[in-house]
Amino acid sequence: MADYLIRAIDKDMKLKITTAVTTELVSVASKAHETSATASAALGRALTATTMMSTNLKNDQDIMTMIIDGGGTIGKIVTVANNKGEVKGYVSNPTADAPSKHEGKLDVGAIVGRNGSVQVIMDLGLKEPYVGQAPLISGEIAEDIANFFYISDQINSAVGLGVLVDVDLSIIAAGGFIIQLLPGVEEADIVRLEETLSKITSVTQMITDNLTPEDMLNELLPGYELDILEKTELEFKCNCSKEKIKDLILSLGREEIENMIEEDKGAEVVCQFCNTAYQFNEDELREILETIVDDEEK
Numbered sequence: 001m002a003d004y005l006i007r008a009i010d011k012d013m014k015l016k017i018t019t020a021v022t023t024e025l026v027s028v029a030s031k032a033h034e035t036s037a038t039a040s041a042a043l044g045r046a047l048t049a050t051t052m053m054s055t056n057l058k059n060d061q062d063i064m065t066m067i068i069d070g071g072g073t074i075g076k077i078v079t080v081a082n083n084k085g086e087v088k089g090y091v092s093n094p095t096a097d098a099p100s101k102h103e104g105k106l107d108v109g110a111i112v113g114r115n116g117s118v119q120v121i122m123d124l125g126l127k128e129p130y131v132g133q134a135p136l137i138s139g140e141i142a143e144d145i146a147n148f149f150y151i152s153d154q155i156n157s158a159v160g161l162g163v164l165v166d167v168d169l170s171i172i173a174a175g176g177f178i179i180q181l182l183p184g185v186e187e188a189d190i191v192r193l194e195e196t197l198s199k200i201t202s203v204t205q206m207i208t209d210n211l212t213p214e215d216m217l218n219e220l221l222p223g224y225e226l227d228i229l230e231k232t233e234l235e236f237k238c239n240c241s242k243e244k245i246k247d248l249i250l251s252l253g254r255e256e257i258e259n260m261i262e263e264d265k266g267a268e269v270v271c272q273f274c275n276t277a278y279q280f281n282e283d284e285l286r287e288i289l290e291t292i293v294d295d296e297e298k
């Protein structure tokens with residue numbers, strides 16, 4: 001099954017829900033970054049959450065970035081998504097790992113840490129991007145994002161994220177859900193939702209049982225009448241290119257580029273987001289150098 005998400009709203013306008021299956025994109029990300037089991041779970045949860053949160057973006061150029069930095073051994077988790085279902089991301093230290101908790105549950109909180117924050121930057125093509133931030137609660141990510149919604153927008157929500165990693169480090173299942181209560185709901189609605197959610201099975205169980213995002217709606221919210229608003233296919237996709245890396249080298253300045261030519265006889269630049277390596281030989285570096293001279297002579 002290809003990865004996709006479903007966004008729906010209930011007929012009484014009391015809540016909205018997004019469900020996603022992301023097994024394939026998390027698999028691509030974990031292979032690209034050669035992440036440990038626990039780091040795969042951390043990166044996978046962050047990528048899944050980012051795809052679901054980016055449904056708020058209206059325009060094709062809009063970009064959402066999430067940075068989770070809890071002071072743990074994994075360092076920063078950086079994820080970026082657009083509204084076309086394309087997501088990319090990396091962690092500072094892909095080999096960070098920790099012993100599993102009970103029943104083989106990966107201890108994501110142990111490597112993420114909780115001395116820090118989750119930051120969300122929405123670049124909507126305006127002069128200033130929207131930036132929201134909230135302290136981390138557990139470093140388990142789902143709970144931290146629910147807290148983020150509450151701190152930044154006073155929205156009550158339930159967030160579930162899951163990544164199941166096999167012993168050979170392949171990804172068996174990944175996905176998640178976000179349920180947000182809309183403004184004006186009454187206490188009774190909150191109680192009803194809490195009661196409903198207390199009975200659900202885990203996200204990874206649902207996906208291992210081959211539930212689709214549509215099936216997950218019914219599994220999570222039985223008895224609610226839901227209107228599906230959107231279905232978006234999801235993929236791990238980086239927009240890097242040799243041309244963009246050239247600009248990056250250019251920004252290093254003349255001296256640095258001359259060093260690359262004289263000392264290293266070339267350069268290799270690796271894209272942080274997808275780990276693709278770009279090679280530049282001496283001639284190509286000289287060409288880049290020439291564009292600097294041209295600019296200065298103008």
Ligand SMILES: [Zn+2]
Pocket residue numbers: 238239240271272273274275276
């Ligand atoms: Zn890339």
